[in-house]
Amino acid sequence: MPLTEPIVQLQHLQKHYVRKGMWRRDEVLRAVDGVSLFIKKGETLGLVGESGSGKSTTGQLAAGLIPTSTGTILFKGKDVTKVSGTEAKAMHKQIQYVFQDPYASLNPRHRIAELLEEPLRIHRIGNKADRKRMVMEMLERIGLNESYERMYTHELSGGQRQRIGIARSLMLNPEFLILDEPVSALDVSVQSQLLNVLKELQRHYSLTYLFISHDLNVVHYMSDRVAVMYLGKIVEIAEVSEVYEKPLHPYTQALVSAIPSENRHSRREKIILKGDIGSPLALSGGCAFQSRCMYVEDRCKREVPELKEARRGHSVSCHLV
Numbered sequence: 024m025p026l027t028e029p030i031v032q033l034q035h036l037q038k039h040y041v042r043k044g045m046w047r048r049d050e051v052l053r054a055v056d057g058v059s060l061f062i063k064k065g066e067t068l069g070l071v072g073e074s075g076s077g078k079s080t081t082g083q084l085a086a087g088l089i090p091t092s093t094g095t096i097l098f099k100g101k102d103v104t105k106v107s108g109t110e111a112k113a114m115h116k117q118i119q120y121v122f123q124d125p126y127a128s129l130n131p132r133h134r135i136a137e138l139l140e141e142p143l144r145i146h147r148i149g150n151k152a153d154r155k156r157m158v159m160e161m162l163e164r165i166g167l168n169e170s171y172e173r174m175y176t177h178e179l180s181g182g183q184r185q186r187i188g189i190a191r192s193l194m195l196n197p198e199f200l201i202l203d204e205p206v207s208a209l210d211v212s213v214q215s216q217l218l219n220v221l222k223e224l225q226r227h228y229s230l231t232y233l234f235i236s237h238d239l240n241v242v243h244y245m246s247d248r249v250a251v252m253y254l255g256k257i258v259e260i261a262e263v264s265e266v267y268e269k270p271l272h273p274y275t276q277a278l279v280s281a282i283p284s285e286n287r288h289s290r291r292e293k294i295i296l297k298g299d300i301g302s303p304l305a306l307s308g309g310c311a312f313q314s315r316c317m318y319v320e321d322r323c324k325r326e327v328p329e330l331k332e333a334r335r336g337h338s339v340s341c342h343l344v
């Protein structure tokens with residue numbers, strides 16, 4: 024159950040890439056363009072959007088995996104981008120990132136026990152016997168018995184590998200986990216098992232999650248609140264029931280209307296969006312969604328809509344709301 028205290032705050036976060044375009048002119052790719060949000064302790068904030076919306080980049084910024092262009096990342100009130108030395112090391116232990124494909128981050132030449140022990144060794148935690156005990160406890164916690172400790176990652180199924188990826192991220196006893204599409208590469212039946220493992224781990228370790236996914240059903244199951252991203256910006260953020268039952272932004276309305284009807288939380292007709300998400304390079308003035316919005320009007324082409332509270336705890340960036 025989330026408490027009221029925010030543990031993570033992203034403030035006006037930007038990640039821009041400059042590259043040479045036509046006629047060798049500088050082009051600015053606004054991967055993340057002014058994201059502000061908070062996550063309360065013990066809460067799961069779902070981050071949804073199409074591929075190219077900037078949700079993974081936002082997660083990587085929050086984890087400190089890539090530097091920000093501008094903006095502030097506060098973890099328990101301290102700016103992650105400004106700490107250094109032992110303080111930075113201690114803070115980064117508290118924030119862990121789980122990748123969609125754990126295969127890439129798990130050394131295939133190491134046995135599972137070595138993979139889980141490695142973060143403890145690097146941070147000089149415990150002696151050999153302590154570390155062995157911690158590894159065995161973690162294997163049990165993620166639902167794998169002790170026979171797995173001697174296996175290699177290629178001997179595991181996709182779901183088991185993802186359990187090991189999650190277990191490894193938990194070895195340093197973090198408080199905040201960024202889960203980037205953690206179940207999207209798995210079969211539906213394996214997905215639900217892993218989502219339940221994540222919920223159980225959250226309860227047991229009092230974890231806070233930023234849960235990134237393009238799958239609205241999965242996000243609905245996992246999240247307390249949901250933020251919807253479009254071309255580098257948050258366009259709507261609210262409690263999960265508000266977003267799924269009373270979406271206010273035309274983009275969110277289209278996403279929710281596309282959920283298969285037996286699971287749909289809204290009685291709206293399916294809204295077919297024109298075209299695809301487009302490029303953050305091609306952004307002109309005004310609303311980033313204007314080329315696909317059925318309600319577009321002149322003002323939308325001139326003025327960027329601000330993210331404003333429309334109902335209590337429910338913020339939207341659209342001129343018509």
Ligand code: SF4
Nearest residue numbers: 310313316323341342
């Ligand atoms: Fe559509 Fe205009 Fe709202 Fe953007 S600001 S979502 S273009 S109505």
